[in-house]
Amino acid sequence: MFTYWDCDYLLPQPCDVAIIGGGFTGMSAALTIKRFRPRWHVVVFESEAMGTMASSRNAGFLCLGSPTELVSNIQNYGVPVVEELLRWKIMGASLLLHYLKKTISIYHKSVGYEIFSTDFPEPDRLNDQLVVLNGMLRAAGGPAQYFTKMQKAPGGWSPAVENPSWVRMAWEGQIHPAAAVARLRLQFQNLGGIISTHHPVTSLEPDSSGVLLHTASGYIRSRQVLVASNAFAAKLLPKLPVEAHRAQVLITNPLGKMPFRGNVHFREGYMYSRDVGQRLLIGGGRFLDFAGEKTDRVGTTDRIQDYLIEQLSTLTGMRSDELPVADRWSGIMGFTPGRLHPIMEIREQGMVAVAAGMNGMGTALGPYMGKKAAEMLIQEREGRAIHLPQLGFFPGSLKSSRVLSKKKSKEEKGLE
Ligand SMILES: Cc1cc2nc3c(=O)[nH]c(=O)nc-3n(C[C@H](O)[C@H](O)[C@H](O)COP(=O)(O)OP(=O)(O)OC[C@H]3O[C@@H](n4cnc5c(N)ncnc54)[C@H](O)[C@@H]3O)c2cc1C
8 A cells, every 4th residue: 555655745635646557558659748847746657567569579570561561551441541651650750769879789770561472463553553552651750761663572581482582671670679678768767757556556546636546455535537548448438449469479499590680570461570689580370360369368279389389490591490489479559440540539527538549559659649749648637738759760761850840949949
């Protein structure tokens, strides 16, 4: 239970903003508020002990999406929705890189590939769509000619894929997800923020001073709350259209010779593989058992894990016994059925904000959604329009936010 000391120093009642969820979304919101409203008392509650349910255990691709994934998104949701999503990812990735300060042990600049075998239908059609995608990306503030044309992969790239072709993406980031979350937490704490891990919030209740957050250790009063618990958001806000889905990955032991370097995507983004030093990581395969993987429980299954190793063998041309597995794990993602965008809303007279359902793209998207949520909360509290400056640069982009606003605004200087 909370003691007098806890409440006097860590959890003054009411605090200004309580954030539920310490992943990329919650930490970005927390950092934004502390940076631009340094005197506000901000507390983050995270139910996991060390990391998070997705951000710190994911595959570490900082990316905008593979070509066929984006084409399929356009078919399902239309150009404006996808263009907006790309804009958000570009701003989110820039923001994350700004926070990570491009630290070599956390972020590695890489390239991306989508790989196809000879039986890929209608390559000319894909090439036309790539021209459209490049235009959309440019309009969204990204670099020019981000996607190359589909072309033959260099000889011997993958002996097991018949005549492989690829589309190359000019930039993709590789991050160390646990180190990235730890870095965000450290920065927030350095600004005077409080993080309470291993501390699930069990329910929310309106209160005269704002919102009452119930936890196993007692309750906390807060003027405002941000629900950034992604896959678990509907547990606190029933009827919120966010579903929990599991994702599984595995990583090999160090390999003598690396068959490839970079981020590799295939099967419309459902499969992904990358190098991690001398190791290879592969993830995906949810389509093998969509029903079984629609769960909020971590765990791995033989069916998907066997498929992952089989696919890694196909990709690399190496036998599965040449790919010794060092670790297998899973995490839980939040999906918003029937829509591409996450849920981003403010409710209860501006006291509760929601930024959840990152649809498996939260490394780039979450930081932007967190910043937007912070902006919404500040705006509600102060009763005036707030536009916080965008921080960071997107690699290779001419249209960086700093170029757009060279002069440091009052907000940027963090003044109240
Ligand atoms: C295995 C795997 C691989 C992935 N690979 C990639 C990738 O390469 N690139 C990419 O862009 N995306 C990837 N994703 C998706 C990405 O990780 C997520 O979209 C992103 O991390 C979501 O961030 P978030 O902060 O919104 O949510 P989370 O990281 O899930 O953070 C929300 C947190 O809220 C906590 N929480 C839940 N309920 C409560 C409560 N009641 N009280 C307190 N805390 C609570 C949870 O423990 C959780 O840690 C992957 C996901 C997984 C699982």
